[in-house]
Amino acid sequence: xxxxxxxxxxxxxxxxxxxxxxxxxxxxxxxxxxxxxxxxxxxxxxxxxxxxxxxxxxxxxxxxxxxxxxxxxxxxxxxxxxxxxxxxxxxxxxxxxxxxxxxxxxxxxxxxxxxxxxxxxxxxxxxxxxxxxxxxxxxxxxxxxxxxxxxxxxxxxxxxxxxxxxxxxxxxxxxxxxxxxxxxxxxxxxxxxxxxxxxxxxxxxxxxxxxxxxxxxxxxxxxxxxxxxxxxxxxxxxxxxxxxxxxxxxxxxxxxxxxxxxxxxxxxxxxxxxxxxxxxxxxxxxxxxxxxxxxxxxxxxxxxxxxxxxxxxxxxxxxxxxxxxxxxxxxxxxxxxxxxxxxxxxxxxxxxxxxxxxxxxxxxxxxxxxxxxxxxxxxxxxxxxxxxxxxxxxxxxxxxxxxxxxxxxxxxxxxxxxxxxxxxxxxxxxxxxxxxxxxxxxxxxxxxxxxxxxxxxxxxxxxxxxxxxxxxxxxxxxxxxxxxxxxxxxxxxxxxxxxxxxxxxxxxxxxxxxxxxxxxxxxxxxxxxxxxxxxxxxxxxxxxxxxxxxxxxxxxxxxxxxxxxxxxxxx
Numbered sequence: 001x002x003x004x005x006x007x008x009x010x011x012x013x014x015x016x017x018x019x020x021x022x023x024x025x026x027x028x029x030x031x032x033x034x035x036x037x038x039x040x041x042x043x044x045x046x047x048x049x050x051x052x053x054x055x056x057x058x059x060x061x062x063x064x065x066x067x068x069x070x071x072x073x074x075x076x077x078x079x080x081x082x083x084x085x086x087x088x089x090x091x092x093x094x095x096x097x098x099x100x101x102x103x104x105x106x107x108x109x110x111x112x113x114x115x116x117x118x119x120x121x122x123x124x125x126x127x128x129x130x131x132x133x134x135x136x137x138x139x140x141x142x143x144x145x146x147x148x149x150x151x152x153x154x155x156x157x158x159x160x161x162x163x164x165x166x167x168x169x170x171x172x173x174x175x176x177x178x179x180x181x182x183x184x185x186x187x188x189x190x191x192x193x194x195x196x197x198x199x200x201x202x203x204x205x206x207x208x209x210x211x212x213x214x215x216x217x218x219x220x221x222x223x224x225x226x227x228x229x230x231x232x233x234x235x236x237x238x239x240x241x242x243x244x245x246x247x248x249x250x251x252x253x254x255x256x257x258x259x260x261x262x263x264x265x266x267x268x269x270x271x272x273x274x275x276x277x278x279x280x281x282x283x284x285x286x287x288x289x290x291x292x293x294x295x296x297x298x299x300x301x302x303x304x305x306x307x308x309x310x311x312x313x314x315x316x317x318x319x320x321x322x323x324x325x326x327x328x329x330x331x332x333x334x335x336x337x338x339x340x341x342x343x344x345x346x347x348x349x350x351x352x353x354x355x356x357x358x359x360x361x362x363x364x365x366x367x368x369x370x371x372x373x374x375x376x377x378x379x380x381x382x383x384x385x386x387x388x389x390x391x392x393x394x395x396x397x398x399x400x401x402x403x404x405x406x407x408x409x410x411x412x413x414x415x416x417x418x419x420x421x422x423x424x425x426x427x428x429x430x431x432x433x434x435x436x437x438x439x440x441x442x443x444x445x446x447x448x449x450x451x452x453x454x455x456x457x458x459x460x461x462x463x464x465x466x467x468x469x470x471x472x473x474x475x476x477x478x479x480x481x482x483x484x485x486x487x488x489x490x491x492x493x494x495x496x497x498x499x500x501x502x503x504x505x506x507x508x509x510x511x512x513x514x515x516x517x518x519x520x521x522x523x524x525x526x527x528x529x530x531x532x533x534x535x536x537x538x539x540x541x542x543x544x545x546x547x548x549x550x551x552x553x554x555x556x557x558x559x560x561x562x563x564x565x566x567x568x569x570x571x
Contacts, residue, residue: 003022003033003065003078003080003495004019004020004022004499006063006065007020007022007035007056007060007078008020010056010059010060010063011037011056013059014055014056014059016041016045016052018037018040018041018044019037020035020037021035021036021037021040022034022035022037022078023035023036024496025077025078028492030077031068031070031077031078031079032078032079032080032492033077033078033079033080034075034076034077034078035056035075035076035078036074036075036076038050038052038053038056038074038075038076039074042074049074050071050073050074052074053071053074053075053076054071056071056076057069057070057071057076060076060078064081064083064084065080065081065084066078066079066080066081066084067079067080067081067082080492080495082481082482082488085482085488085491085492085495086479086480086481086482086491088491088494088495089479089491089494089547089548089551090478090479092551093477093478093479093547093550093551094477096551096554096555096558101142101143101144101497101498101501101502102142102143102144103143103144104144105144105145106146107145107146107331107332107333108145108146108147108148108329108330108331108332108333109140109145109146109147109148109331109332109333109334109335110147110148110149110150110325110329110331110333110334110335111133111136111137111140111147111148111149111150111334111335111337112149112150112152112334112335112336112337113129113130113132113133113134113136113137113149113151113152113335113336113337114129114130114133114150114151114152114153114249114254114256115129115151115152115153115154115338116129116130116151116153116154116245117153117154117155117159118153118154118155118160118238118241118242118245118261119155119159119160119163119195119196119198119199119237119238119241120159120196120199120241121196121390122245122248122390122391122392123381123388123389123390123391124373124375124380124381124388124389124390124391124393124394124442125372125373125380125381126391127252127373127391127394127427127431128339128370128371128373128431129337129338129339129370130151130249130252130254131252131254131427131428131431131432131564132337132370132431132432132436132510133149133254133337134149134252134253134254134255134564135428135432135510135562135563135564136335136337136368136508136510137149138561138562138563138564139501139504139505139510139513139562140335140505142501142505142562143501143502143505145333147257148257148258148329148331149255149256149257149258150256150257150258150259150260151249151256151258151259151260151261152258152260152261152262152321153242153245153259153260153261153262154261154262155238155242155261155262155263156224156261156262156263156265156266156317157220157224157262157314157317158216158217158220159199159203160220160223160234160238161216161217161219161220161221161223162199162202162203162206162216162220163195163198163199163202163237164216164219164220164223164230164233164234165202165212165215165216165219166198166199166201166202166205167189167190167198167233167237168215168219170190171189174189174233175229176189176229176230176232176233176236177229177230177233178229179227179228179229181228181229184228184229184232184233185232185236186236187236188236188237188239188240189233189236189237190237191240192240192241192244195237195240195241202216221311224266224312242259246259248391248392248395251395251420251424252424252427252428252564253424253428253564253565253566254564262317262321264321264324265317265320265321265323265324266317266320267324268320268321268323268324268327269312269316269317269320271320271323272305272316272319272320272323272358273287273305273306273316275323275356275357275358276289276305276319276352276356276358279352279355279356280305283302284308285307285308286304286306286307286308287304287305287306288302288303288304288305289302289303289305289352289355289356290302291303291347291348291351291352291355293351300344300347300348300351301344301348302348303315303319303348303349303351303352304316305319314345315345315348315349315352318345318349319349319352319353319356319358322334322349322353322358322359322365323358326358326359326360326363331363332362332363332364333363333364333366334359334363334364334365334366335366335367335368335508336365336366336367336368337367337368337369337370338367338368338369338370339369339370339372340369340370340371340437341369342367342369343367343369346367347367350365350367353365366508368436368508369436369437370436370437371434371436371437371438371439371440372439372440373431373439373440373442374439374440374441374442375389375441375442376441376442376443376444378441381394381442394427394444395420395423395424395427397444398423398426398427398444398447398448399419399420399422399423400419401423401426401444401445401448402419402420402422402423402426402448402456403415403416403419404448405422405448405449405450405456406418406419406422406571407571410570410571418568418570418571421459421566421568422448422455422456422459422568422571423448424455424565424566425455425456425458425459425565425566426444426447426448426454426455426456427442427447427455428455428563428564428565429447429454429455429458429514429563429565430442430447430454430455432510432511432513432514432563433453433511433514433515434511435509435511436507436508436509436510436511450571453518455565456571457518457521458517458518458521458556458560458565459560459565459567459568459571460571461521461524461525461556462521462553462556462557462560462567463567463568463569463570463571464528465524465549465550465552465553465556466553466569467570468528468533468534468546468549469546469549469550469553471534472533472534472542472546474539474542474543474546475543476543476546476547476550477543477547478543478544478547479543479544479547479548480540480541480543480544481540481541481544483541483544484527484530484531486523486526486527486530486531487527487544487545487548489523489526489527490520490523490524490527490548490552491548493516493519493520493523494520494551494552494555496516497516497555500512500513500516501513510562510563513559513562513563514563516559517555517556517559517560517563520552520555520556521552521556523552524549524552527548528549531545533545533546533549
């Protein structure tokens with residue numbers, strides 16, 4: 001049932017051309033929905049909103065979709081009829097595909113998310129990009145788009161040069177530093193733990209030691225020229241780090257079509273410099289593109305393509321990446337997901353891309369920012385000794401909490417795997433629940449509980465639905481009658497799914513889906529706690545109960561898949 005479309009048809013029949021502003025009623029005890037479009041129409045048509053509202057009410061009352069329609073001072077309250085709710089549920093029973101809300105499009109969306117810096121340990125703050133990005137990708141697919149996703153590692157430039165410099169200082173006699181060899185080792189000379197300590201140490205040294213910094217710069221140049229030995233060392237330690245990052249992404253149920261990085265854009269730098277040359281100027285020896293606009297209310301710096309010494313910068317690599325993607329893929333939209341603090345960078349890069357023709361005007365470039373994940377104290381997650389908490393450690397802490405909620409009837413050998421499934425659900429749901437741009441506090445104890453607005457609560461309840469359905473020997477493929485208020489609440493939530501999916505996609509945020517699945521699940525639990533299902537003696541009532549529960553189960557599975565949360569067989 002698409003209530004919006006139906007009311008829109010009625011309004012157009014009255015001679016008004018207006019998209020309805022239908023919202024869920026904030027007074028469910030009075031009505032299911034509310035329409036306030038009469039006020040907007042009044043300004044357009046120069047008529048009283050009360051008169052317009054009365055006209056709409058008269059038309060709606062004639063439709064058996066609605067049980068009650070009333071005009072309250074220009075606001076229209078709408079209550080759906082039992083018949084319309086029953087008909088809708090029976091329409092989608094065993095045929096949920098009609099309710100997957102796919103638009104008719106052959107367009108492709110390219111998504112850039114993940115973006116971890118290679119050779120650095122993933123900390124708790126690195127959760128948001130792959131988690132939100134993966135769910136957003138699945139949401140795009142749910143509404144009908146094809147997708148291409150790229151993790152796009154930060155794996156090039158001076159940070160890599162600093163790491164090579166520090167390795168050279170520690171192990172100057174490594175074969176990698178002898179340019180005269182025919183071949184070089186494939187294995188990294190440093191462990192993963194060593195590698196994650198090296199960059200912060202090297203970065204600190206470079207700030208204090210000019211000679212060290214210059215050496216790192218020289219090694220960066222050699223790396224960018226892919227000088228043998230140096231480039232072989234780079235490939236060895238980045239492979240080690242990438243395997244670790246990919247393992248964590250796998251735990252988070254995040255997968256990508258492309259596992260590329262900044263180094264893959266290097267081959268396109270010269271092409272970009274050629275394409276952009278007519279739009280560049282020289283400022284203090286640097287090559288720049290002016291991207292400010294007359295409507296800007298704040299200063300927008302130029303995009304710097306080349307430093308005075310001829311070195312390329314992050315902006316250059318970003319444009320080279322865009323250039324590469326436009327050449328290789330046929331996407332109509334490009335989505336970028338990063339920390340909100342990178343907004344200015346993408347404003348500049350996108351303006352330069354359009355201005356220089358790297359990206360045609362009919363292709364959409366969209367950037368979405370996200371807020372910060374903080375610990376229970378409201379500050380970025382720290383370890384007990386005050387260090388930065390790794391993402392692995394955060395998963396481990398939550399896993400210890402979720403293990404506590406697992407029932408004793410679960411086999412001991414299965415508890416560890418189940419605890420991890422619950423932990424990942426707890427982390428992912430908590431991360432997707434707030435508005436994307438908001439900072440939020442993650443409390444491992446609170447979000448690991450099987451009660452409340454948590455991932456484990458959703459999983460526990462959904463598994464209960466599955467178990468309940470499996471215990472019944474009765475077929476359930478038809479809903480006959482609304483017998484209880486709790487059933488009606490469930491049905492009202494079910495018909496809201498379409499608008500939730502559409503709003504989530506339009507907002508490029510998953511919090512609406514998280515709120516929805518919690519409300520739907522809670523409405524099931526309210527029903528289940530007050531009514532016996534399997535022992536119900538009336539066969540038609542029992543079948544109605546089971547049919548309704550099955551639909552909630554199907555919807556929950558569908559939404560959990562969008563959120564990239566695994567549903568276990570049992571808890």
